[in-house]
Amino acid sequence: MTTAKNGDTVRVKFTGTLEDGVQFDTTDGRDPMEFTIGAEQVIAGFDQAVIGMAPGEVKKIVLAPEQAYGHRDPQIVDTVPRQAIPQEIKLAEGLVLEAKQEDGQTFGFTVVDFNETTVTLDANHPLAGETLNFDIELLEIK
16 A cells, blocks of 8 residues: 655545644535645644655644754844734734844734833744654545
8 A cells, every 4th residue: 555655645534732732723515635644734743744654644743843843042022112013903912013124025024012102022832842743544545
């Protein structure tokens, strides 16, 4: 039987949960996810977990932060003056703001705190520092 290997394009169904059981993502109710193994389209641990799976196989995995979104980096949390944020934006904790770099790439910041004079922004991925659990089913190797 054929198994998934580096360079293969695969279709999977999955459910991702945190250590406390809270679900953070799933393909339930939507199309399966398609990606190419080794093309850095998914987190490293997920990519590696699919290698060796056969169509129809189901696997449970646990990914430490270094296999997923990394550890939280306090150096990418910054407090900026309130006037640095356009006034038409209604600030709220948890609000994700996007910024564009000179090279055109966009990245997100999460508002973690604010008052009349400052806004604290966190550029860490929301799942940074988390251990992630996945139930994966390999549907197809294309």
